[in-house]
Amino acid sequence: MLLNLFNEMRAAKVPVSVRELLDLINALEQRVTFADMDEFYFLARAILVKDERHFDKFDRAFSAYFNGLQNLDQHLEALIPEEWLRKEFERSLSAEERAQIQSLGGLDKLIEAFKQRLEEQKGRHAGGSKWIGTGGTSPFGSGGYNPEGIRVGDAGERQGKAVKVWDQREYRNLDDSIELGTRNIKVALRRLRQFARQGAADELDIDGTIDHTARDGGLLNIQLRPERRNNVKLLLLFDIGGSMDAHVKVCEELFSACRTEFKHLEYFYFHNCVYETVWKDNHRRNAERISTHDLLHKYGPDYKVVFIGDAAMAPYEITHPGGSVEHWNEEPGLVWLQRFVQTYRKLIWINPYPQDTWGYTASTHLIRELVEERMYPLTLSGLEDGMRYLAK
Numbered sequence: 001m002l003l004n005l006f007n008e009m010r011a012a013k014v015p016v017s018v019r020e021l022l023d024l025i026n027a028l029e030q031r032v033t034f035a036d037m038d039e040f041y042f043l044a045r046a047i048l049v050k051d052e053r054h055f056d057k058f059d060r061a062f063s064a065y066f067n068g069l070q071n072l073d074q075h076l077e078a079l080i081p082e083e084w085l086r087k088e089f090e091r092s093l094s095a096e097e098r099a100q101i102q103s104l105g106g107l108d109k110l111i112e113a114f115k116q117r118l119e120e121q122k123g124r125h126a127g128g129s130k131w132i133g134t135g136g137t138s139p140f141g142s143g144g145y146n147p148e149g150i151r152v153g154d155a156g157e158r159q160g161k162a163v164k165v166w167d168q169r170e171y172r173n174l175d176d177s178i179e180l181g182t183r184n185i186k187v188a189l190r191r192l193r194q195f196a197r198q199g200a201a202d203e204l205d206i207d208g209t210i211d212h213t214a215r216d217g218g219l220l221n222i223q224l225r226p227e228r229r230n231n232v233k234l235l236l237l238f239d240i241g242g243s244m245d246a247h248v249k250v251c252e253e254l255f256s257a258c259r260t261e262f263k264h265l266e267y268f269y270f271h272n273c274v275y276e277t278v279w280k281d282n283h284r285r286n287a288e289r290i291s292t293h294d295l296l297h298k299y300g301p302d303y304k305v306v307f308i309g310d311a312a313m314a315p316y317e318i319t320h321p322g323g324s325v326e327h328w329n330e331e332p333g334l335v336w337l338q339r340f341v342q343t344y345r346k347l348i349w350i351n352p353y354p355q356d357t358w359g360y361t362a363s364t365h366l367i368r369e370l371v372e373e374r375m376y377p378l379t380l381s382g383l384e385d386g387m388r389y390l391a392k
Helices: 002-011 018-029 037-048 052-079 082-091 095-102 107-120 182-189 206-215 242-261 292-298 333-343 355-360 362-370 380-391
Strands: 140-142 149-152 162-166 195-204 224-230 233-239 264-270 304-308 347-351 375-377
Touching: 002 018, 002 052, 018 037, 037 052, 233 242, 242 264, 292 333, 304 380, 333 362, 347 362, 347 380, 355 362, 362 375, 375 380
Parallel strands: 140 149, 149 162, 233 264, 233 304, 304 347, 347 375
Antiparallel strands: 195 224
C-alpha cells in the first residue's frame, strides 16, 4: 500500500526515490512506529523529505493518500461483518474501559448522542457538562475530563480519556518565500562553501596514518593534516537606520548565521547608500569612521561582497553630490557603488522588502542597475539564489 503513498509523493513533486521508500518500509518492519497516525506522519516525513521547502507538498500528498485509505475503509466496512468489527474493537478495551462505555449506554448510544449534539449545538462551547467544546466534563470535545468521551479537535490539553478520536490535523504550509530564521539562513549559506586545508597540521589523518603504518611494516606512523575549513572570504555591508529599522530582527539573524558559517568575515555599516566612509560601531559612528577607499584597497578582489539594504531612498541620494541626508558627500553614491562593482567580481544586493514591491521605488531601480541586476529578496529561495551566484 505504501506504493500509492510513493506515487502521491512523486505526483506532488516531492523529490523522493525508491531508496527512501525502502527505508520507510524497513522502519515499519522494525516497528519504529505502530498503529499511530501521528508517529507514522513524522516518521514518513523524516525519511522521505530531505528539504524543508517540500514539507507543504508532502502534507498535501500525505493527505491525498490517507483520504484514499478512508474511502477504502468505507468499502471494506461493507464487506466485513459488523459483529466481527465490534468484537475486534471490544477486544482492544480493558474491562474497566468496557464498563465505562456501558455507563453511557454502550458504544452505539455514545455515537448516537454525539451525532445528536452536533446537530443541536450552534456554536463553540468551553467548559460545562453537555455541549461539544473544550474543557469541562462533557463526553464530547477536547481537553475535558469525562472518562468515556469522544475527542473533537485539539484545542485543549488532552486528558487521555477519549474512547474514539475525531481530530482534525491542521498543518501550516511551508513556503520558500517566507522571511528567514537563523536556522534556515544557515542552511542557505551553506551553498557558499569552498573548503581548503590551511594552517597548522593538528588534525589526525586516519587514512594517511593507516597508509603510512602499512608502508612501514606495521610500525605506527601517525600523520597529521590541517583542519578543513570554509575558505570563502565574505564582506558584508549593512544598511542601518531609517526604513531599515523594520528589518533589524531578520538582519540580526542573517548576521548571526554568517558569523557562524564563515571564518573570513568582515562587516561594515552604511546608511541608505554607501559613500566615502563606513563604520563598524553604530554607537560611535560619528567619531570612528573608516575610509571606503581604504576598505576597497584592504580587502582584495577575492572577497565576495553582500550589501543588505532596502534600497528605499530619494533618488538624489544616489545620483547627486550632497545627496546624503546626513552629511555633504563630495561624490554621489552611484560612483561608490560602481567602484565596488569594478573591484569585486562577485557582488550581490540582498533586499528585505518583498520582491513584488521593488517596482514602486525609483531608487530600487537605480540600485539594481548599478549592481547589474544582482539583487535578491531576503527569503529562503532568494538567499539560496544569491549564494549560488557567489559560489560560481
